[in-house]
Amino acid sequence: MSDLAFITGTRKGIGRAIAEHLLSQGWIVAGCSRRDNDLKHENYHHFNCDVSDEAAVIKTIKTVKKTLQPIKVLINNAGIASMNHLLLTPLKSYQDIFQTNVQGTFLMLRETAKQMSRTGGGRIINFTSIANPLNLEGEAIYAASKAAVESLTKTAAKELAEMNITVNAIGPTPVETDLIKLVPKEKIDSLVKQQSIQRLGTHEDILNAVDFFIKPQSDFITGQILYLGGVN
Numbered sequence: 001m002s003d004l005a006f007i008t009g010t011r012k013g014i015g016r017a018i019a020e021h022l023l024s025q026g027w028i029v030a031g032c033s034r035r036d037n038d039l040k041h042e043n044y045h046h047f048n049c050d051v052s053d054e055a056a057v058i059k060t061i062k063t064v065k066k067t068l069q070p071i072k073v074l075i076n077n078a079g080i081a082s083m084n085h086l087l088l089t090p091l092k093s094y095q096d097i098f099q100t101n102v103q104g105t106f107l108m109l110r111e112t113a114k115q116m117s118r119t120g121g122g123r124i125i126n127f128t129s130i131a132n133p134l135n136l137e138g139e140a141i142y143a144a145s146k147a148a149v150e151s152l153t154k155t156a157a158k159e160l161a162e163m164n165i166t167v168n169a170i171g172p173t174p175v176e177t178d179l180i181k182l183v184p185k186e187k188i189d190s191l192v193k194q195q196s197i198q199r200l201g202t203h204e205d206i207l208n209a210v211d212f213f214i215k216p217q218s219d220f221i222t223g224q225i226l227y228l229g230g231v232n
């Protein structure tokens with residue numbers, strides 16, 4: 001029987017690309033987003049779940065095991081961003097970003113890891129961004145949320161290792177999705193110039209990193225933050 005991967009934020013963007021990629025490799029994929037998803041595949045199962053809603057997360061993760069099978073891989077991809085000068089950033093923006101990026105990652109990780117601890121272990125991949133190590137101006141709150149995700153990743157890796165669960169994070173460079181469509185081109189160009197390899201990222205760059213973290217031979221790799229594009 002194929003293993004099951006749960007991916008958050010599969011309605012569009014990077015999460016959608018990861019879902020389609022794992023489905024093409026024969027995985028059973030369960031995914032979630034707040035809105036409906038038009039991804040149709042016999043091995044894809046969608047849940048309308050806001051990752052920051054504790055009750056919804058608990059219910060979703062339990063339902064996956066009950067109606068499908070235990071989760072082997074969790075990909076905490078769902079995330080939101082908002083560009084603004086720090087002095088112009090409303091509290092609501094801060095709350096929304098931290099609720100999805102940090103609270104959502106924490107809740108999904110906690111509930112899935114509980115299940116994995118009872119079913120032989122698994123792999124967890126969180127999503128950070130080069131916005132944190134590059135200290136990008138205009139992205140203070142987003143970068144701070146990703147710094148929290150990185151810290152959570154490293155500590156979770158230590159606490160969950162004895163349960164045969166690895167926890168790592170991928171930090172993409174800009175990739176053309178809706179998340180960055182409102183960022184001015186000059187801003188993206190200047191950001192790309194700060195990378196060792198100066199180009200936009202692609203879905204394939206991220207899929208390669210996902211494949212690396214979930215392959216059986218990567219069971220000795222945990223607590224790592226993999227930035228793309230040569231950012232460190």
Ligand SMILES: NC(=O)c1ccc[n+]([C@@H]2O[C@H](COP(=O)([O-])OP(=O)(O)OC[C@H]3O[C@@H](n4cnc5c(N)ncnc54)[C@H](OP(=O)(O)O)[C@@H]3O)[C@@H](O)[C@H]2O)c1
Binds near residue numbers: 015174
């Ligand atoms: N694109 C980039 O340049 C870039 C660079 C670095 C890091 N990243 C990271 O990569 C990840 C994916 O980004 P993306 O570019 O693919 O973004 P995107 O195109 O805006 O897609 C975000 C996805 O997450 C879902 N989502 C958002 N909030 C959610 C919530 N509270 N609960 C459940 N689902 C939620 C959205 O669906 P609904 O709206 O239906 O909920 C959507 O499917 C994020 O963590 C982002 O920070 C992206």
